Amino acid sequence: xxxxxxxxxxxxxxxxxxxxxxxxxxxxxxxxxxxxxxxxxxxxxxxxxxxxxxxxxxxxxxxxxxxxxxxxxxxxxxxxxxxxxxxxxxxxxxxxxxxxxxxxxxxxxxxxxxxxxxxxxxxxxxxxxxxxxxxxxxxxxxxxxxxxxxxxxxxxxxxxxxxxxxxxxxxxxxxxxxxxxxxxxxxxxxxxxxxxxxxxxxxxxxxxxxxxxxxxxxxxxxxxxxxxxxxxxxxxxxxxxxxxxxxxxxxxxxxxxxxxxxxxxxxxxxxxxxx
Amino acid sequence: xxxxxxxxxxxxxxxxxxxxxxxxxxxxxxxxxxxxxxxxxxxxxxxxxxxxxxxxxxxxxxxxxxxxxxxxxxxxxxxxxxxxxxxxxxxxxxxxxxxxxxxxxxxxxxxxxxxxxxxxxxxxxxxxxxxxxxxxxxxxxxxxxxxxxxxxxxxxxxxxxxxxxxxxxxxxxxxxxxxxxxxxxxxxxxxxxxxxxxxxxxxxxxxxxxxxxxxxxxxxxxxxxxxxxxxxxxxxxxxxxxxxxxxxxxxxxxxxxxxxxxxxxxxxxxxxxxxxxxxxxxxxx
Numbered sequence: 027x028x029x030x031x032x033x034x035x036x037x038x039x040x041x042x043x044x045x046x047x048x049x050x051x052x053x054x055x056x057x058x059x060x061x062x063x064x065x066x067x068x069x070x071x072x073x074x075x076x077x078x079x080x081x082x083x084x085x086x087x088x089x090x091x092x093x094x095x096x097x098x099x100x101x102x103x104x105x106x107x108x109x110x111x112x113x114x115x116x117x118x119x120x121x122x123x124x125x126x127x128x129x130x131x132x133x134x135x136x137x138x139x140x141x142x143x144x145x146x147x148x149x150x151x152x153x154x155x156x157x158x159x160x161x162x163x164x165x166x167x168x169x170x171x172x173x174x175x176x177x178x179x180x181x182x183x184x185x186x187x188x189x190x191x192x193x194x195x196x197x198x199x200x201x202x203x204x205x206x207x208x209x210x211x212x213x214x215x216x217x218x219x220x221x222x223x224x225x226x227x228x229x230x231x232x233x234x235x236x237x238x239x240x241x242x243x244x245x246x247x248x249x250x251x252x253x254x255x256x257x258x259x260x261x262x263x264x265x266x267x268x269x270x271x272x273x274x275x276x277x278x279x280x281x282x283x284x285x286x287x288x289x290x291x292x293x294x295x296x297x298x299x300x301x
Numbered sequence: 302x303x304x305x306x307x308x309x310x311x312x313x314x315x316x317x318x319x320x321x322x323x324x325x326x327x328x329x330x331x332x333x334x335x336x337x338x339x340x341x342x343x344x345x346x347x348x349x350x351x352x353x354x355x356x357x358x359x360x361x362x363x364x365x366x367x368x369x370x371x372x373x374x375x376x377x378x379x380x381x382x383x384x385x386x387x388x389x390x391x392x393x394x395x396x397x398x399x400x401x402x403x404x405x406x407x408x409x410x411x412x413x414x415x416x417x418x419x420x421x422x423x424x425x426x427x428x429x430x431x432x433x434x435x436x437x438x439x440x441x442x443x444x445x446x447x448x449x450x451x452x453x454x455x456x457x458x459x460x461x462x463x464x465x466x467x468x469x470x471x472x473x474x475x476x477x478x479x480x481x482x483x484x485x486x487x488x489x490x491x492x493x494x495x496x497x498x499x500x501x502x503x504x505x506x507x508x509x510x511x512x513x514x515x516x517x518x519x520x521x522x523x524x525x526x527x528x529x530x531x532x533x534x535x536x537x538x539x540x541x542x543x544x545x546x547x548x549x550x551x552x553x554x555x556x557x558x559x560x561x562x563x564x565x566x567x568x569x570x571x572x573x574x575x576x577x578x579x580x581x582x583x584x585x586x
Contacts (some may be wrong), residue, residue, distance in 0.1 A: 134478050139475060141472075143469055147473040150470075
């Protein structure tokens with residue numbers, strides 16, 4: 027799809043008087059996904075309130091907030107993983123390339139919008155079979171071995187595992203397992219990759235490797251990442267949404283959000299007054 | 302009592318109880334080893350090549366074997382697995398992956414009850430369900446009785462092992478675009494299959510030694526078996542009749558039969574453990 031036909035963001039972005047020019051440039055960016063007027067419930071409990079935001083094409087968008095305020099829920103809604111909970115209820119509209127994701131077939135949506143989870147979750151299979159899983163079930167054309175190599179290279183794991191592709195995925199370290207999961211998600215060539223606190227179970231060195239990788243992934247796909255680590259959001263993302271108690275407080279280009287926050291609550295959070 | 306006396310008393314109680322628990326542990330294993338030793342001794346001296354290759358000799362003649370019963374037991378177990386394993390396995394998949402918790406709790410309870418039903422009652426059930434309507438004892442009726450006994454073990458263990466597969470593997474597969482049924486087929490069952498297969502083999506080992514449900518279903522037969530609708534010989538039933546007979550030679554045959562049955566069950570157990578030890582297991586976290 028041409029970039030010009032993608033819906034651009036026309037949302038109520040928090041006013042940021044310090045950087046009007048940047049905000050206008052941001053507002054006209056092509057959005058891969060847009061969320062508008064989203065309200066979300068588990069049973070009678072409302073988790074998300076009137077969410078408006080977007081995921082910019084070929085950029086990294088970060089969702090930050092203190093724990094338990096609904097950022098993971100928001101991320102899971104983007105590929106409808108919330109539907110595994112039977113009491114969940116959703117109002118509002120989520121578009122992927124201008125099409126409503128709720129109206130689509132859920133399995134083909136998830137092929138386009140991949141996800142990497144908080145804890146590495148490799149399948150009890152070999153490294154090769156883990157990566158090959160997605161292409162195989164989706165009937166990929168071409169050589170599976172080529173897809174596996176390409177995906178592992180994209181996830182910066184190839185050099186470490188190329189001689190042990192048929193070993194168990196559990197023989198890898200936690201950080202390698204998480205990069206394996208990223209490679210597994212990339213193997214189905216998703217248009218959007220969602221990452222739900224991918225580094226929270228990892229040591230600093232593994233975290234640094236994955237952060238490096240995320241920046242490179244922008245050339246390949248569109249990335250949305252949930253993190254409770256503000257520094258991580260500042261390091262890897264182009265746009266940041268600050269979420270508090272189920273509401274988007276501010277959604278702005280990352281440098282602006284961190285240097286000249288448009289909302290006092292954002293400022294309070296990023297300066298470490300709470301969270 | 303002085304404090305010194307109390308310490309001595311405590312030490313005595315401690316040593317006494319430790320000795321008692323040790324003795325009880327020894328008794329429980331020695332019962333098993335006594336049975337094993339007695340069986341190996343008596344069976345080992347009675348067993349010979351003819352036992353595996355020849356039919357039973359008529360009463361009064363020395364020699365012969367239980368070839369028909371060995372083949373019969375194998376056929377009965379095969380047919381019982383064909384009846385019990387698919388039903389138990391698919392039922393377990395339903396319980397673990399699809400049913401609500403209310404339905405699951407009822408089915409689980411019923412399966413536990415069925416598991417506790419005495420095997421002779423299962424035999425009566427098979428008698429009235431298969432033997433009476435078809436007017437005759439048959440291999441099929443025996444396989445039916447054993448198959449029914451395999452259902453609850455297979456069902457419960459399938460459910461348990463599937464439930465133990467971590468949920469994040471389900472999410473991982475679904476996030477790659479796998480449907481629920483594909484997730485179950487390609488990730489959940491492969492992750493659990495070793496446990497399920499082991500449980501099925503143990504269920505098989507359990508019914509392999511059952512006598513009561515076969516007495517009035519498969520009946521027994523001193524000749525080669527003549528098809529599924531005819532009575533069929535089996536090791537446990539043969540052992541039962543031979544052990545009750547007044548002839549010394551028959552007793553020896555019964556011992557040999559017991560040894561073969563034991564060896565069969567041992568082999569099944571070893572195979573089950575070998576399966577558990579290989580392949581890639583989901584690590585416990």
